[in-house]
Amino acid sequence: MSLGSRIRQLRKERKMTLVDLAGEQITKGMLSLIENDKSKPSMETLNYIAKKLNVSIGYLTQEGDEEWTKNVLENRDFYSSFSFPFEIVEQEVLPNLDKVAQNLKGMELYHVLRIYYRYKKNHSQADSYSQKISNFYRSIGMEHLVVREKLDDAISLMFSQDYTEAFYHLLDSEEEILSFKEYDSRIELDYYYVKGMFAVSVDMETFENVLNWSIKLSYKHENFKYFFTENITLGYYYGLTGNQAQYNICCNNIQNYLKFNRQDRHEIEIIDENNPIPTFYVLVKDKEKHVALYEDYINRMKKVYQNNPDEILGRSFFKAILEVEHTYFKGEYRKVIEMYDDGMYLRTTAQHPVDRILMAIRSCVYPLSLHYSGEKEKAIKAFTKIESTIDDIKDSVFATEFYMIGDIIFEKQNDSH
Known part of the structure; x- marks a missing residue:
């Protein structure tokens, strides 16, 4: 927004006429030229206009387009965590x-x-x-x-x-x-x-x-x-x-x-x-109990989203994850394989290292399902692909469960699942 346009907008917002703003210090014609960017005001005139409009000179002379900037930032995509x-x-x-x-x-x-x-x-x-x-x-x-x-x-x-x-x-x-x-x-x-x-x-x-x-x-x-x-x-x-x-x-x-x-x-x-x-998160002791917990958890999430219809960012992200994990804990491994998608656990936004490791751990329901379904080569390949997403933090203590899962997939230990 130009200087003239900003002055005109502020004048109209304050329900002032050209005569009201011009006062006794400048003429109505001069103010009209300034508002139409056909004349640049002196610092003395600019100071006078700013005081009449009750704003700072800095506010009047700021560069850029306020309305455009505001409209761009109103896009909800700027505030998504996913x-x-x-x-x-x-x-x-x-x-x-x-x-x-x-x-x-x-x-x-x-x-x-x-x-x-x-x-x-x-x-x-x-x-x-x-x-x-x-x-x-x-x-x-x-x-x-x-x-x-x-x-x-x-x-x-x-x-x-x-x-x-x-x-x-x-x-x-x-x-x-x-x-x-x-x-x-x-x-x-x-x-x-x-x-x-x-x-x-x-x-x-x-x-x-x-x-x-x-x-x-x-x-x-x-x-x-x-x-x-x-x-x-x-x-x-x-x-x-x-x-x-x-x-x-x-x-x-x-x-x-x-x-x-x-x-x-x-x-x-x-x-x-x-x-x-x-x-x-995956190698839980009591899978039947976890199935019940997930069912309650999914119902709680539904209520949250029903009560907050305008706050739906992330719904599709979490919904897909919860459904595939719930299916895994029920032991329906073939169905997990059908439901899983490589991008399901990956956000394009950055995550804290612990969050990234947790997403890698939880996504291991897929290679584990392949392993338990007898597709062991595919399981190893899938696990290795997930591992690459945390390559920079794979030595963290938080990756403990991830590598316990790796031992199962690479058959370095027995597991009764």
Whole structure:
């Protein structure tokens, strides 16, 4: 939107005539020329118009098209956890970069572009958008957003699955980020949560210590934003490493949390409330019990989606997964083979390393079904293909069950399934 168009739009929004806005300092004719972009106002005139409209000069002179930027960001595909709008970015945004408004909404769109280039592993281009965002916040005196942008920049590296780089990038900004905790206690909690989760790919001792510290901060600030996820992840870790005491603490934390913080999302995140943090997702001991749990889980999910018809992102993703896993636990292996699709467990959006490993583990219902159906060569091939999706994190402790499944498929141990 041009300067003249913005002035005219604001004048009309305030139900002012040309005469009202012109006042005694400029003529109606001069204002008309300015609004039609046929004359550029002096700084003195611009300052006068801004005061009359009760906005800053910076707001009047910002570049780009506010309406276009706002409309682009209203597309729900930008907020999906299951897909990234590559086509929209390439067909609508990149050819119209001059339309990106230089305001807070424009910075949101720049963040989308940064993620796009992280996906493409074009880090120099992504970094240029990080710089644009920081420069904008600094130019309008919002230094706290400049600091928070450093956290967002590190998080953006997750989309290229460069977890180790993201961790050290975050450490480089630690002092500056935490210097703002006096003004914004949330930034401290955000920082330690992100640091702890990224540490999964770097140092498990740091992962454990930082997430436990973050949980203590949750109590201190009475802000339980990450409490659920932290306890689920830590509990899973303790379950895999045999630390039963700490595992029980995390399970109790989740059960107590759900008593006071029940949300719809929890209905689709926990299969068994009596055992909220499972250690095994596929190699379960009691398959009949798991069949019943899945049936209840599927019914709970249906209710959630019925009660929230506008929040359907991910429904098809989860529905397909649940149906194939439910079929597997019923022992209908041939049907699993027919239902399964290679892309079923893969998101185009980046996932945290633990999430990626869990999706790989759960997708093993397919090679296991092939194995139990006697198609052992196909089972090995399918398992190897899944393994390639977690090649960068396959040595993680969280991959324990995955390789236990591999031992079954490669017949390195006996299993009665």
